[in-house]
Amino acid sequence: MDEKMFGVFLPIANGGWIISKNAPNLDGLYQTNRDAALIADKIGLDFIMSMAKWRGFGGETDHWRTSMESMTMMAGLAEVTEKVKVWATMHALLHNPAVVAKMVTTLDHISKGRAGLNIVAGAYREEFSQMGAWNDEETHEDRYQRTEEWITIIKRLWSEESVDFDGRFFKMEDCQSDPKPLSRPRPDLIAAGQSDRGFRFSTKHADACFIGGRTDDERRTHSRRAREIAAENGNEVKVCAMCTVVHDETDAKADALLQRFEDGKDMGAIMSQMKSWGMEPEKIAANAGKMSASQNHTVAGSPETCREKIEHYLDYCELDGVMLIFPDYVKGLEMFGAEILPSLRSRYSPPQAKSA
Ligand SMILES: Cc1cc2nc3c(=O)[nH]c(=O)nc-3n(C[C@H](O)[C@H](O)[C@H](O)COP(=O)(O)O)c2cc1C
Numbered sequence: 001m002d003e004k005m006f007g008v009f010l011p012i013a014n015g016g017w018i019i020s021k022n023a024p025n026l027d028g029l030y031q032t033n034r035d036a037a038l039i040a041d042k043i044g045l046d047f048i049m050s051m052a053k054w055r056g057f058g059g060e061t062d063h064w065r066t067s068m069e070s071m072t073m074m075a076g077l078a079e080v081t082e083k084v085k086v087w088a089t090m091h092a093l094l095h096n097p098a099v100v101a102k103m104v105t106t107l108d109h110i111s112k113g114r115a116g117l118n119i120v121a122g123a124y125r126e127e128f129s130q131m132g133a134w135n136d137e138e139t140h141e142d143r144y145q146r147t148e149e150w151i152t153i154i155k156r157l158w159s160e161e162s163v164d165f166d167g168r169f170f171k172m173e174d175c176q177s178d179p180k181p182l183s184r185p186r187p188d189l190i191a192a193g194q195s196d197r198g199f200r201f202s203t204k205h206a207d208a209c210f211i212g213g214r215t216d217d218e219r220r221t222h223s224r225r226a227r228e229i230a231a232e233n234g235n236e237v238k239v240c241a242m243c244t245v246v247h248d249e250t251d252a253k254a255d256a257l258l259q260r261f262e263d264g265k266d267m268g269a270i271m272s273q274m275k276s277w278g279m280e281p282e283k284i285a286a287n288a289g290k291m292s293a294s295q296n297h298t299v300a301g302s303p304e305t306c307r308e309k310i311e312h313y314l315d316y317c318e319l320d321g322v323m324l325i326f327p328d329y330v331k332g333l334e335m336f337g338a339e340i341l342p343s344l345r346s347r348y349s350p351p352q353a354k355s356a
Helices: 030-043 070-080 097-110 125-129 140-159 196-205 216-232 251-263 267-276 281-288 303-316 329-347
Strands: 005-009 047-049 085-091 115-120 163-166 171-175 188-191 208-211 238-247 298-301 321-325
Touching (some): 070 085, 070 097, 085 097, 140 196, 196 216, 321 329
Parallel strands (some): 005 047, 005 321, 085 115, 115 188
């Protein structure tokens, strides 16, 4: 049986991933995330992950203005959950690797060996320039070189007594980090680049690579590209992607719900998000009409239809798993646990533990 993993992208910032004034008003606060995490743990999902976000996009919904900090939130969730893996996001641009090594180790001890780190280089200028942490001279390649050094140091601190490192971005001198993580061989590492440079990074340093894309064909291309680059380096990598699930009792009702979200899409926030991705004003104007309220791959329908569409998505985009998004996480996760996950588990086995 093929292995597949199913996890949830926690709503750590207000509005979640459906940018619409007609979508449920997710507040991005701890209790909302805790409710979702407890259900994810109860129904037997493989992981919960939260992003790291420092600035929102405005618009009528003030999308993502309110957010929790990822690592500290996941530490709280590690304490209240029992089985699910807890993956936090940290920016190489912001945090010294010795600090991150110890934070993830602490998360691993709190969770008794369930910690993971989503590695992000830091790409969105406004998030960092607001705090004086962005250098306009640095290129995408520079940021990946920093992140390479950063994760190399973190991995070494997790396994060595003392680390000396003389890099372009970081210097370590007899740097020590104890205790070591409980996870063997080390906590899970995840990365989500989309460029060839990003794939070179994730396939070299991470266990799983989260891909995006505007269409399923683009996602399939990214999925194949990630595996090709991994193979060129003699590696293997798990490839996962996001999936928004909009369900109701019938297909017609779910389609109507999705249309309602679309009718209320917050174009101000959507356009400001495109700007944050570094898109030029002409390109934003050209793409504005094509952007939907729910930007990720979305399956809508009755639970049975959603299950079929998720299986098709896994097959078509050649994925090892999906990270789920819901308009209402409590309703969505309860339904997923009762009506979709058992059937998916009968077709696919859960991911096996890594060997040391
Ligand atoms: C699932 C997923 C999660 C991501 N989480 C974050 C995040 O928490 N913070 C962040 O700054 N960027 C995040 N990103 C953006 C990526 O780190 C990366 O900057 C982006 O995909 C562009 O890829 P590139 O670096 O190869 O150009 C995420 C991307 C994806 C697909």
